[in-house]
Amino acid sequence: MARVLYDLCGIDEGLRFSPYCWRVRYALAHKRLDFETRAWRFTDKEALAFADYDKVPVLVDGDETVTDSYAILRYLDRAYPEAPLLGDGVAEARARFFKHYAERSLAPAMMRTIIMDLLNAIDPKDRGYFRETREKRFGRTLEEFHSPAKGLAQLDAALAPLRGHLKESDFLDGEAPAAADYLVFGSFMWARVVSTADLVSNADPVYGWIERMLDLHDGMGRKAMRVTDIEGAYR
Amino acid sequence: MARVLYDLCGIDEGLRFSPYCWRVRYALAHKRLDFETRAWRFTDKEALAFADYDKVPVLVDGDETVTDSYAILRYLDRAYPEAPLLGDGVAEARARFFKHYAERSLAPAMMRTIIMDLLNAIDPKDRGYFRETREKRFGRTLEEFHSPAKGLAQLDAALAPLRGHLKESDFLDGEAPAAADYLVFGSFMWARVVSTADLVSNADPVYGWIERMLDLHDGMGRKAMRVTDIEGAYR
Numbered sequence: 001m002a003r004v005l006y007d008l009c010g011i012d013e014g015l016r017f018s019p020y021c022w023r024v025r026y027a028l029a030h031k032r033l034d035f036e037t038r039a040w041r042f043t044d045k046e047a048l049a050f051a052d053y054d055k056v057p058v059l060v061d062g063d064e065t066v067t068d069s070y071a072i073l074r075y076l077d078r079a080y081p082e083a084p085l086l087g088d089g090v091a092e093a094r095a096r097f098f099k100h101y102a103e104r105s106l107a108p109a110m111m112r113t114i115i116m117d118l119l120n121a122i123d124p125k126d127r128g129y130f131r132e133t134r135e136k137r138f139g140r141t142l143e144e145f146h147s148p149a150k151g152l153a154q155l156d157a158a159l160a161p162l163r164g165h166l167k168e169s170d171f172l173d174g175e176a177p178a179a180a181d182y183l184v185f186g187s188f189m190w191a192r193v194v195s196t197a198d199l200v201s202n203a204d205p206v207y208g209w210i211e212r213m214l215d216l217h218d219g220m221g222r223k224a225m226r227v228t229d230i231e232g233a234y235r
Numbered sequence: 236m237a238r239v240l241y242d243l244c245g246i247d248e249g250l251r252f253s254p255y256c257w258r259v260r261y262a263l264a265h266k267r268l269d270f271e272t273r274a275w276r277f278t279d280k281e282a283l284a285f286a287d288y289d290k291v292p293v294l295v296d297g298d299e300t301v302t303d304s305y306a307i308l309r310y311l312d313r314a315y316p317e318a319p320l321l322g323d324g325v326a327e328a329r330a331r332f333f334k335h336y337a338e339r340s341l342a343p344a345m346m347r348t349i350i351m352d353l354l355n356a357i358d359p360k361d362r363g364y365f366r367e368t369r370e371k372r373f374g375r376t377l378e379e380f381h382s383p384a385k386g387l388a389q390l391d392a393a394l395a396p397l398r399g400h401l402k403e404s405d406f407l408d409g410e411a412p413a414a415a416d417y418l419v420f421g422s423f424m425w426a427r428v429v430s431t432a433d434l435v436s437n438a439d440p441v442y443g444w445i446e447r448m449l450d451l452h453d454g455m456g457r458k459a460m461r462v463t464d465i466e467g468a469y470r
Contacts, residue, residue: 084325087325089409090319090322090326090408090409090413090415091322091324091325092409093404093406093407093408093409094329094330094332094333094408094415095329096400096403096404097333097396097397097400097407097415098329098332099399100395100396100397100399100400103399104396104398105392105395105396154392157340158340158392160335161338161339161340163335163339164338165331165332165335169331171328172328172329172332173325173329174325174328178325180325180329180332
């Protein structure tokens with residue numbers, strides 16, 4: 001039975017923008033595991049009923065069904081111990097901080113910058129769902145929440161520790177990438193796929209790391225379809 | 236030969252507020268290593284000439300002289316492998332991020348909040364040096380830089396990943412503290428010693444962690460002299 005990743009898609013089936021799914025794609029490539037993806041949309045809740053879950057990523061690996069990106073990384077380390085992603089003990093505890101850093105510092109700042117691009121990249125039948133759930137979360141309309149100037153200033157502040165770290169080593173996990181890199185880079189792939197916003201200047205040490213991450217695993221990030229690759233889709 | 240830590244002091248020899256020195260104090264306690272401290276002031280540059288360095292912490296351990304808090308933690312792991320602080324490989328690479336997070340996200344926000352309290356806690360003969368070097372760094376006067384409202388808002392944003400992490404485990408390093416906890420907690424000790432500012436509400440998961448950190452190693456943090464313990468010093 002093939003290994004299958006349920007993966008969020010946008011206006012085109014090939015447009016894959018979920019930051020959580022990108023973590024898992026990089027993690028699977030890190031372990032050199034083959035996989036197929038199933039394009040999934042926010043409103044396809046029934047398609048995930050088998051997993052008793054309503055979001056992606058969902059990984060089906062033989063008899064195992066695993067949901068949630070961090071749990072999938074843990075599962076992959078247990079099932080395929082070669083080339084650890086999170087590792088054990090204190091290494092794993094420290095990796096978890098990068099998950100929170102990506103989700104609570106970087107992603108909210110990026111969201112504020114790219115949200116209208118994101119809405120535009122989402123399948124039209126998902127847009128009502130996306131607007132309703134996000135407007136409830138933000139307590140205001142998407143248009144009110146949208147503020148690239150504020151988002152970029154917030155991102156600049158949030159990137160400070162990453163910048164310091166990447167002045168000293170090529171990857172967050174040292175000389176080679178592992179889970180900390182993938183947990184954080186998922187958010188950069190999310191922004192890259194849906195938007196052309198310049199989030200990081202090319203003089204920033206973070207920029208060089210993004211380039212290295214795009215090149216990894218046969219350029220899987222760099223090869224990914226972007227909304228600008230779809231004729232007439234980016235406006 | 237006794238193990239000696241050169242440690243920054245303020246208006247009282249017992250008032251020890253350097254965040255970098257606090258990292259080392261916790262690290263030495265973690266390793267259960269006895270040490271003495273030598274009170275040092277910003278302008279006592281000659282006292283550190285033997286170490287070819289002009290800042291604290293400086294640790295003298297037998298024949299070894301080690302400067303810089305992170306280098307001291309690495310030295311302690313090499314010289315005393317029991318009870319690892321930073322660990323090796325990917326664990327060490329991840330620990331380094333906490334250093335940058337403390338220095339580049341948390342400390343600047345705290346600094347903005349407590350800088351006038353900090354100036355007040357510094358030995359009068361060091362205040363000119365402190366003002367001059369910091370005003371040069373900030374590009375404005377201490378009074379202009381001082382903004383508790385902005386500092387607290389900045390700190391609230393910077394604490395987001397710590398908050399998420401500490402909802403899931405008692406310490407940054409998991410069930411027990413190690414280097415990640417000490418690297419970050421140094422900044423909280425710094426603020427605590429010189430100021431009574433409420434940096435974190437008691438409803439915040441970070442608050443419980445601060446309390447646990449204060450209790451560690453026979454309450455070494457909780458027992459530390461604060462500026463409020465010195466009659467007439469806090470105004």
